[in-house]
Amino acid sequence: MGHTVYYRVHIERWEDFKVFLEGVCGGVGLGFFDKGDSVLIEPGCPLVEPLELKRMGSGFVKTNLVEPCHSLYLLILHSISSFGSASVWED
Template structure:
């Protein structure tokens, strides 16, 4: 069964957001990388897609694997401190 998180992100304070995400990922033992205006979070599990965050719309398939689904949701919502975030999923959740 598939499960997808959809998001629309506008990061206004990119450097601060990267520092915050890096701290979270280090604490949770997740690999994170930063490119030009792109944050990539790779979980150790191959069953979940990496979360690629950049300004604009995106999506990630987690197949409801925990704890990664919850971590991705928390990471996305925490980015609202550095801009704006809208999140929805296949099951009708939206914020």
């Protein structure tokens, strides 16, 4: 246990990304909350932290390798490259 996903993002098309992400989250059963300058994804998986994304910056989220949330977070983070740029790594 204790697996963490780290990320650095720069989302150039912020509004487009939020629309996309809200649809994806609704489709796979994740909670989506638009907080204006950030979005929060509630996983609904035990031992997985919510993922908060801002337009630009770095962060991390503990997933503890709990599936399917771990893989969904990775897909979401890598999809940011369609709206800007993203670097993602794990430990």
